[in-house]
Amino acid sequence: MRVSIRSEQAPQLPADHVDRPVDEPTNPRLSVSGWARWAWRQLTSMRTALVLLLLLAVAAIPGSLIPQRSSDPNGVIQFDKTNPGWMWAVDLLQLHDVFGSVWFSAIYLLLFASLIGCVIPRIRHHLTALLAPPPATPRNLSRLPAHTRRVLPDTPPGAVLDAAEKALRRQRYRTRRVRGDDGRDSVAAERGYLRETGNLLFHVALLAVLVVVGVGGGFRFTGQRVLVEGQTFASTRIAYDSFTAGRFITDTQIPTFSLTLDRFRVDYVLDNVNALGMPKTFDAQVTTTTGGTRQASSIRVNEPLSVAGTDIYLLGNGYAPTLTVRNPAGKIVFRDTVPFLPQDANLTSLGIVKVPDGLAEQVGLVGMLYPTRATTASGAFASSYPDLLDPVVTFNVYVGDLGLNTGVPVSVYALDTSTLTQIAGRGTPTPALQLVPGTPVPLPDGLGTIELGPIPRFASLEIAADPTQTPTLIAAVAAMAGLALSLFVPRRRLWVRTTTGRRGGTVLEVAGLARGDDPRLQPTVDTLATRLTPTPTPPRGGSDDPVP
Amino acid sequence: MTPFLDALSLLLVYSAIAIYAAAFVAYTLHLARRASTPAVPVTARVPVTAGATRTTDPNLAGTPPTPAPDTTPAAAVPGGGRGAGKAARVGFALTVLGWVFHLAGVVLRGVAADRVPWANMFEFSLTGTALIIATFLAVSLRVRLAYLGSAVLGLTVLLLGVATVSFYVPVVPLMPALQSGWLVIHVLVALLATAFFGLAFLVSLTYLLTTRRRGRPSRLTRLRDSLPGPEDLDRLAYRLTIVGFILWTFTLIAGAIWAGRAWGRFWGWDVKEVWTFIIWVLYAGYLHATATRGWAGTRAAWLCIVGFAAVLFNFGVVNVFFTGLHSYSGL
Ligand code: HEM
Numbered sequence: 001m002r003v004s005i006r007s008e009q010a011p012q013l014p015a016d017h018v019d020r021p022v023d024e025p026t027n028p029r030l031s032v033s034g035w036a037r038w039a040w041r042q043l044t045s046m047r048t049a050l051v052l053l054l055l056l057a058v059a060a061i062p063g064s065l066i067p068q069r070s071s072d073p074n075g076v077i078q079f080d081k082t083n084p085g086w087m088w089a090v091d092l093l094q095l096h097d098v099f100g101s102v103w104f105s106a107i108y109l110l111l112f113a114s115l116i117g118c119v120i121p122r123i124r125h126h127l128t129a130l131l132a133p134p135p136a137t138p139r140n141l142s143r144l145p146a147h148t149r150r151v152l153p154d155t156p157p158g159a160v161l162d163a164a165e166k167a168l169r170r171q172r173y174r175t176r177r178v179r180g181d182d183g184r185d186s187v188a189a190e191r192g193y194l195r196e197t198g199n200l201l202f203h204v205a206l207l208a209v210l211v212v213v214g215v216g217g218g219f220r221f222t223g224q225r226v227l228v229e230g231q232t233f234a235s236t237r238i239a240y241d242s243f244t245a246g247r248f249i250t251d252t253q254i255p256t257f258s259l260t261l262d263r264f265r266v267d268y269v270l271d272n273v274n275a276l277g278m279p280k281t282f283d284a285q286v287t288t289t290t291g292g293t294r295q296a297s298s299i300r301v302n303e304p305l306s307v308a309g310t311d312i313y314l315l316g317n318g319y320a321p322t323l324t325v326r327n328p329a330g331k332i333v334f335r336d337t338v339p340f341l342p343q344d345a346n347l348t349s350l351g352i353v354k355v356p357d358g359l360a361e362q363v364g365l366v367g368m369l370y371p372t373r374a375t376t377a378s379g380a381f382a383s384s385y386p387d388l389l390d391p392v393v394t395f396n397v398y399v400g401d402l403g404l405n406t407g408v409p410v411s412v413y414a415l416d417t418s419t420l421t422q423i424a425g426r427g428t429p430t431p432a433l434q435l436v437p438g439t440p441v442p443l444p445d446g447l448g449t450i451e452l453g454p455i456p457r458f459a460s461l462e463i464a465a466d467p468t469q470t471p472t473l474i475a476a477v478a479a480m481a482g483l484a485l486s487l488f489v490p491r492r493r494l495w496v497r498t499t500t501g502r503r504g505g506t507v508l509e510v511a512g513l514a515r516g517d518d519p520r521l522q523p524t525v526d527t528l529a530t531r532l533t534p535t536p537t538p539p540r541g542g543s544d545d546p547v548p
Numbered sequence: 549m550t551p552f553l554d555a556l557s558l559l560l561v562y563s564a565i566a567i568y569a570a571a572f573v574a575y576t577l578h579l580a581r582r583a584s585t586p587a588v589p590v591t592a593r594v595p596v597t598a599g600a601t602r603t604t605d606p607n608l609a610g611t612p613p614t615p616a617p618d619t620t621p622a623a624a625v626p627g628g629g630r631g632a633g634k635a636a637r638v639g640f641a642l643t644v645l646g647w648v649f650h651l652a653g654v655v656l657r658g659v660a661a662d663r664v665p666w667a668n669m670f671e672f673s674l675t676g677t678a679l680i681i682a683t684f685l686a687v688s689l690r691v692r693l694a695y696l697g698s699a700v701l702g703l704t705v706l707l708l709g710v711a712t713v714s715f716y717v718p719v720v721p722l723m724p725a726l727q728s729g730w731l732v733i734h735v736l737v738a739l740l741a742t743a744f745f746g747l748a749f750l751v752s753l754t755y756l757l758t759t760r761r762r763g764r765p766s767r768l769t770r771l772r773d774s775l776p777g778p779e780d781l782d783r784l785a786y787r788l789t790i791v792g793f794i795l796w797t798f799t800l801i802a803g804a805i806w807a808g809r810a811w812g813r814f815w816g817w818d819v820k821e822v823w824t825f826i827i828w829v830l831y832a833g834y835l836h837a838t839a840t841r842g843w844a845g846t847r848a849a850w851l852c853i854v855g856f857a858a859v860l861f862n863f864g865v866v867n868v869f870f871t872g873l874h875s876y877s878g879l
Contacts, residue, residue: 057829064826398608
């Protein structure tokens, strides 16, 4: 639709192709190399790129509708539980792993193959264009999208062209004088090579992003660690709750430092009834020790802490009640702070306690913490405020085989009740245990007692080292700069031709051609023509006119 | 103090909606008046964009004379038709007035909250629609856009209506996850990009209307004939989209940087991230389409429309119904 240089040639080729014969789509000969060449030409055509882009957009949609293992592991579990009939499709199409799936990867790899195939010849052409003089003046300038014509009665043609060349040079056009075969003289000028440079920079930078992200994964590591107030952790691979490292990361590359969570401070909104109890600040106050130097710092949600080449992020927090279990003789068989995972904004939290040894049977407890106790209409507990104003913990109690000795790693945050018998809580004659701080409560069946102690907070931290951050950022910024150049720098060719008029004088023609959309093309042509048209000087008066 | 300012802000927004509704009526009247004028030949139309490729030159003997003004309704005043220009001017003035109220409402909301007024769905809508109108007014200064006024104002009234009825929440402070300088810039630029995409969407719709096969002469065909030509609409949609695209690219990069600061990873295919990516790829597809034979024109216009549908989906559906890290709707 837009009048442009480009629209006159093979669509995937840049403006600089004017001078090259257009590739006619030829029927491939039935040789292998012929087919290969044909396939490659199809793959690197702009139409294919366009279709692949649209395909990529469509292919990403299931990744937002179906929970993904990488971003929403709980959603995955939930989804699988509610849609057992669809599991075959989910597994076959890797629907929990869309962005790493074979089919998604195939689309973007094809797209990038197409991109490489497209960009390399364009770079070659652009280099040629950068060195080439502006193309010769077309025979019929009035056919060009922007054109104007003026008659200059008194100016000789040569002077007009000299002035045109000077004016165009000053506007950073590359110019050359052309003498046509018909003897008409003209100036050819071109500017805006940066447009194509920017376009190529953009596409190459996209490739760079993909390469850096792809290869860079091998050099990245992230580890998660839950830390209760007062606890210290020393960074070694086994000290992390979970740890993922790229192929090129060895244990010796994990920086050694230690980190103590001194205090986890939370400020709540108290002065706005509409947001009462909303957290205002999460502040993990920590002490780090690296190579013998200790330092107190603080980690907040948008303010990670840099330690020993890693960044430490605050990802979550909650309460970790101190629980003590004693056997009937009063001997302590379990004592620990147990992180409870928050379930809602008022920090109703779910926690698991496993007591494998020291009691008559293995005991598992599933607990709910209500930081500020409230009772719903149905008589159940709820939490009405996230701070610890009136905490209570309830427990369902199970006995049986905790499954800890099978050698299969089990999550500390889950209890497999299939091998256990429930002896207290909903569904049994014995009501759930109710604990408030400082008062021991007997376990059912005379197993012993359990006591709730102080309730410190925990912070869940992510420790990550990512050497690809800076290169990725540089590539992304380059892509954006290239994009801006490519979209907003006008690429123009202008031609100025003079001929001697039928009634004497000079006929001046100025014409222009732009690559892509260029609203300023005609005004530019008009302005240049006006500049080259001498303003009619007022007729000189007699010599008696005083000249100051 | 805060509840008072909040209520005052809401009152200003209600007033803005009322004034915008009046502007909508004026612009619709403008369209109706345009449609009541007999069709004019295509060549007599004045291009919407400055500096289209005219070849007429008054200095040149033998050029056909430019048609006399009275045969070119579109040239007389923005629009054409008896009273059409007046209706357009009234619409424009009302839009400016409404926007002043709207802006005051946005600013007061920010003052009431003591932070930037774009941190939940209600505030996104409030600021976003203010940016749509601002963009419309700014573009109107350079390009004749009266024919789009009805659609722009209609869309704005609709969005503001939904915002005040369904999304309103009282002022609350920022949750820790949003306390970052990136909120100011990332979200503002995203909203601005949305404004440009929104206008491009309406222009593309108009484009499709003007390129539909002409039926029997009716008011609709006459209206169509009074609109700018398809080339001008196509070019305008393209120019609006490239601005939106640059802004969206920035939004995407800034969002990734922010995610890196807040969550320790640039990109995690969170639902919101997926849709931001989809939108970006769709508009990249649009830009390629405009340069591809067989795709430029109608298909490109459709892509522009699909792109904006994805933007609306990302805003209205993903924010409200999907769970992810970006749960900031405040609803
Ligand atoms: C990763 C996939 C790609 C993305 C995201 C992408 C994105 C873009 C964008 C946003 C533009 C508009 C900005 C500009 O004009 O410079 C553009 C233009 C362009 N792209 Fe791509 N592109 C991709 C792949 C390709 C491929 C495979 C080709 C070759 C067939 C190609 C050829 C072009 C050309 C020739 C232009 C200039 C069009 C014009 O002047 O309007 N692109 N691309």
